[in-house]
Amino acid sequence: MKQFLALIKKEFAHVLRDRKTLLILFGMPVVQILIFGFALTNEVKNAKVLVVDQANDIASRQIIDKLEASRYFEIEEKSNNVHEVESTFKQGQVKLAVVFPLNFHHDLLHQNSAQLQVIADASDPNTAATLTNYVNSIVQDYTTDLNRSEVMPYQVTTQVRMLYNPQLKGAHNFVPGVMALVLMLVCVMMTAVSIVKEKETRTMEILLASPFKPILVIVAKTVPYLLLSLINLVSILLLSVFVLDLPVNGSVLLLFAESTLFIITCLTIGIFISVKTSSQQVAMLISLMGMLLPTILFSGFMFPIENMPLPLQIISNAIPAKWFYIIAKAIMIKGLGFSAIWRETLILAGITLVLLMVSLKSFKIRLS
Amino acid sequence: MKAVTLNGLSKVYGKGKAIAVNKVSFEVSNGELFGLIGPDGAGKTSIFRMLTTLLLPDGGSASVIGLDVVKDHKKIRSRVGYMPGRFSLYPDLTVEENLTFFATIFNTRLAENYHLIKDIYIQLEPFKKRMAGKLSGGMKQKLALCCALIHKPAVLFLDEPTTGVDPVSRREFWEMLKQLKQQAITIVVSTPYMDEANLCDRIGLIQSGDLLTVDTPANIISAYPEQLYAVKADNMPALLKTLSAYDEVLSNNAFGEYAHVSFKDQAIEVNVVQSYLQQQGLSGIELRRTPATIEDCFIKRLSN
Numbered sequence: 001m002k003q004f005l006a007l008i009k010k011e012f013a014h015v016l017r018d019r020k021t022l023l024i025l026f027g028m029p030v031v032q033i034l035i036f037g038f039a040l041t042n043e044v045k046n047a048k049v050l051v052v053d054q055a056n057d058i059a060s061r062q063i064i065d066k067l068e069a070s071r072y073f074e075i076e077e078k079s080n081n082v083h084e085v086e087s088t089f090k091q092g093q094v095k096l097a098v099v100f101p102l103n104f105h106h107d108l109l110h111q112n113s114a115q116l117q118v119i120a121d122a123s124d125p126n127t128a129a130t131l132t133n134y135v136n137s138i139v140q141d142y143t144t145d146l147n148r149s150e151v152m153p154y155q156v157t158t159q160v161r162m163l164y165n166p167q168l169k170g171a172h173n174f175v176p177g178v179m180a181l182v183l184m185l186v187c188v189m190m191t192a193v194s195i196v197k198e199k200e201t202r203t204m205e206i207l208l209a210s211p212f213k214p215i216l217v218i219v220a221k222t223v224p225y226l227l228l229s230l231i232n233l234v235s236i237l238l239l240s241v242f243v244l245d246l247p248v249n250g251s252v253l254l255l256f257a258e259s260t261l262f263i264i265t266c267l268t269i270g271i272f273i274s275v276k277t278s279s280q281q282v283a284m285l286i287s288l289m290g291m292l293l294p295t296i297l298f299s300g301f302m303f304p305i306e307n308m309p310l311p312l313q314i315i316s317n318a319i320p321a322k323w324f325y326i327i328a329k330a331i332m333i334k335g336l337g338f339s340a341i342w343r344e345t346l347i348l349a350g351i352t353l354v355l356l357m358v359s360l361k362s363f364k365i366r367l368s
Numbered sequence: 369m370k371a372v373t374l375n376g377l378s379k380v381y382g383k384g385k386a387i388a389v390n391k392v393s394f395e396v397s398n399g400e401l402f403g404l405i406g407p408d409g410a411g412k413t414s415i416f417r418m419l420t421t422l423l424l425p426d427g428g429s430a431s432v433i434g435l436d437v438v439k440d441h442k443k444i445r446s447r448v449g450y451m452p453g454r455f456s457l458y459p460d461l462t463v464e465e466n467l468t469f470f471a472t473i474f475n476t477r478l479a480e481n482y483h484l485i486k487d488i489y490i491q492l493e494p495f496k497k498r499m500a501g502k503l504s505g506g507m508k509q510k511l512a513l514c515c516a517l518i519h520k521p522a523v524l525f526l527d528e529p530t531t532g533v534d535p536v537s538r539r540e541f542w543e544m545l546k547q548l549k550q551q552a553i554t555i556v557v558s559t560p561y562m563d564e565a566n567l568c569d570r571i572g573l574i575q576s577g578d579l580l581t582v583d584t585p586a587n588i589i590s591a592y593p594e595q596l597y598a599v600k601a602d603n604m605p606a607l608l609k610t611l612s613a614y615d616e617v618l619s620n621n622a623f624g625e626y627a628h629v630s631f632k633d634q635a636i637e638v639n640v641v642q643s644y645l646q647q648q649g650l651s652g653i654e655l656r657r658t659p660a661t662i663e664d665c666f667i668k669r670l671s672n
Contacts, residue, residue: 002472002475003472003473003475005472006468006469006472006473007473009469010458010461010465010469013458013460013461013465014458014460017460018460201456201459202452202454202455202456203456203457203458205422205452205456206450206451206452206456206457206470206515207473208422208445209420209421209422209445209448209450210445210446210470210473210474211442211445211446211473211474211475212473365441366421366422366423366424366441367417367422367423
């Protein structure tokens with residue numbers, strides 16, 4: 001036990017005395033959350049719109065007012081000239097153009113239908129689709145208002161409810177994702193370097209010549225990073241609650257317990273890499289290429305797994321971040337309890353155990 | 369029971385291509401200061417690593433305090449002290465922290481064996497709050513020695529402890545080893561410096577993995593067959609050239625500011641040689657008998 005405490009104390013000294021790394025460790029999650037929260041969002045807000053109002057009548061103005069009132073659009077300029085549309089798009093100033101033809105109101109009243117042209121910059125297909133949908137629903141709204149007094153004979157109306165995230169906020173999606181990413185980065189990379197560093201600086205030689213137990217060394221290496229990661233977790237959650245207005249709907253305690261499990265999984269991955277490699281660079285590369293990339297690709301946080309070809313879907317099962325992402329989303333957003341996520345928890349625990357066993361088995365008690 | 373026994377110990381690196389240690393056998397008695405002398409790449413470190421159970425031998429066997437280096441590696445590790453050739457302590461821990469850490473790892477306390485390291489540690493004490501990585505070379509060696517001694521090992525393995533250390537610190541270091549010998553600790557030390565060989569009780573000369581000889585330094589020196597002469601002249605390169613062309617010369621090696629020369633005829637007159645060298649146009653000639661050194665013996669054995 002004394003030996004174990006001495007080992008932990010030593011590891012803490014290594015971590016805490018490396019100020020630069022420490023700064024990165026604590027700074028990274030904050031910066032990432034802020035970047036993802038404010039810069040890299042795929043929500044469409046205040047998209048610039050060009051309105052060509054050739055009609056300039058009551059109907060067109062009412063629709064324009066509705067567009068302007070929505071927080072999705074910002075009417076950039078109004079024009080009467082259809083030919084300006086293309087040049088404005090080419091300058092890249094607007095994402096969308098709405099063109100009202102002449103006699104818009106007149107047609108609507110007398111022919112019972114009027115046409116409204118919506119032109120979108122589809123070089124970004126997602127944004128284009130989202131924006132045209134917004135315009136559609138605003139126009140639909142307007143028509144329903146018009147017909148309020150009259151009873152339509154047959155009509156199906158869709159009642160849409162966005163569960164768990166009614167405002168369609170991006171933060172709901174990325175906070176669990178960034179949590180997975182940051183914990184993965186901190187835990188895997190730092191521990192991956194830790195043992196291999198001792199091999200490289202030869203301190204392993206003297207440690208090996210002492211009566212130590214490999215399991216103690218391995219566990220002691222992970223303790224400081226476990227604590228560090230828990231602090232990071234707290235800062236991520238505080239940021240997401242107070243800065244991004246994303247409350248934790250489920251049990252905070254459960255979230256912490258599951259995160260701790262995920263952190264331990266990542267730590268064992270790091271240890272495994274560290275045991276298997278012989279230089280810090282290789283360990284770093286493997287943890288970056290072998291862990292960070294798959295985490296981004298296969299966790300479901302950036303790209304939906306359901307849309308991937310079957311082989312990739314199967315591969316994604318081996319990525320611990322995928323399971324943690326599911327768990328974190330279930331607790332944070334859906335507010336679900338343990339009964340909903342026990343399967344994912346079990347899988348994470350299983351991966352951890354297997355990795356720990358393999359690492360212990362491959363820990364070399366001699367120099368090679 | 370001998371402190372250390374090697375029996376045909378061999379180590380081969382890389383699919384049998386590089387033989388680092390070739391069937392080496394020797395014994396070290398309890399309380400002995402044993403030196404393994406040889407140039408870089410002779411196999412000293414490989415032998416040390418096998419004896420400290422860090423490497424598995426590829427042939428032969430070895431035991432330390434009666435324990436087999438393969439089977440009983442755990443027991444050996446808690447009973448021997450090892451100081452690797454390169455500084456291997458934690459540079460980001462202080463002097464004191466390093467010592468306390470290794471004391472704890474070896475299940476002991478600093479106070480328990482303080483008497484063993486006292487003389488060395490006193491010199492380190494003013495710097496005990498300093499990071500080990502920021503110590504001078506000599507201080508690092510002292511700290512490493514303290515860490516290797518902290519658990520009162522039965523056998524102390526020091527792999528090239530004085531390499532890269534200044535001459536004053538080197539002498540101090542050997543003084544410390546002599547004091548440790550008083551504490552009945554068996555010490556096995558390796559060094560590429562031939563002058564340090566005389567400070568050992570017995571030495572083994574090793575070259576390219578082969579053990580050339582094991583004996584006391586005095587015996588090795590007295591076994592040198594020829595009379596040696598130290599020769600000096602104003603123009604040393606010319607002197608060496610002249611000597612190797614001289615048919616009376618048996619061996620001729622540069623040795624600091626002198627050349628060590630032996631002659632085929634053991635009864636050769638000094639004046640004869642001197643006048644020959646003068647005839648060859650050399651000036652400032654100095655020629656006198658000199659006892660052989662370990663290095664002479666080493667070179668002699670290598671040339672055979």
